[in-house]
Amino acid sequence: MVTLRTERLTLRPARADDLDAIHALLSNPRAMAYWSTPPHTHRDQSREWLAGMIATAPDEGVDFVIAHHGRVIGKAGFYRFPEIGYILDPALWGQGLAGEALRAVLGHVFTAHGLERAVADVDPRNAASLRLLERLGFRETGRAAKTWLVGREWCDSVYLALDRKDWPQRTA
Numbered sequence: 001m002v003t004l005r006t007e008r009l010t011l012r013p014a015r016a017d018d019l020d021a022i023h024a025l026l027s028n029p030r031a032m033a034y035w036s037t038p039p040h041t042h043r044d045q046s047r048e049w050l051a052g053m054i055a056t057a058p059d060e061g062v063d064f065v066i067a068h069h070g071r072v073i074g075k076a077g078f079y080r081f082p083e084i085g086y087i088l089d090p091a092l093w094g095q096g097l098a099g100e101a102l103r104a105v106l107g108h109v110f111t112a113h114g115l116e117r118a119v120a121d122v123d124p125r126n127a128a129s130l131r132l133l134e135r136l137g138f139r140e141t142g143r144a145a146k147t148w149l150v151g152r153e154w155c156d157s158v159y160l161a162l163d164r165k166d167w168p169q170r171t172a
């Protein structure tokens, strides 16, 4: 798997020793507010999650940890094609870092992997994520209610998609 570099970030394959950083993210209630599971309460949950990320076969997905000044601050990629997923340390939100990471990831999957379409499933309350995807060129394709039972709460979905043919204009 390749390593991608942007102006401020390095996107590289996950390793077992990323567990502390990954668990800090996945146990953070703010970062996990609109995730498909509640925040992790045990390191073993994050260990299993990280093992799944590391084990992803190249034809199934391509997922990167995001490093900033040598510290892992998030993840961005495709746990399973064609669905994109990302999470960033809340301390670094609002600086355009997720957009920078996703531009690199999308450019990579549309060229190196030949993916035709990337899709996303976002909680309608997740305004930052919806704005981020809109800025990248994703368009809404549908909505559904009660798609995820997260803890005891049913959550809804906005579905979005970005086609490869619509991507080149975004690289300018």
Ligand SMILES: CC(C)(COP(=O)(O)OP(=O)(O)OC[C@H]1O[C@@H](n2cnc3c(N)ncnc32)[C@H](O)[C@@H]1OP(=O)(O)O)[C@@H](O)C(=O)NCCC(=O)NCCS
Pocket (backbone or CB within 6 Å): 030, 031, 032, 033, 034, 035, 086, 087, 088, 089, 092, 093, 094, 095, 096, 097, 098, 099, 100, 121, 122, 123, 126, 127, 128, 129, 131, 132, 135
């Ligand atoms: C979604 C997330 C990755 C965004 O990270 P980020 O680095 O802050 O994103 P960026 O700065 O690149 O872009 C965010 C955009 O949303 C906007 N935004 C931020 N908070 C917002 C809010 N509450 N309402 C509306 N827009 C908002 C920002 O202004 C920016 O838009 P702009 O480029 O037009 O100014 C981050 O909030 C996160 O990790 N959330 C938790 C995990 C998550 O929800 N993942 C997605 C699951 S579908």
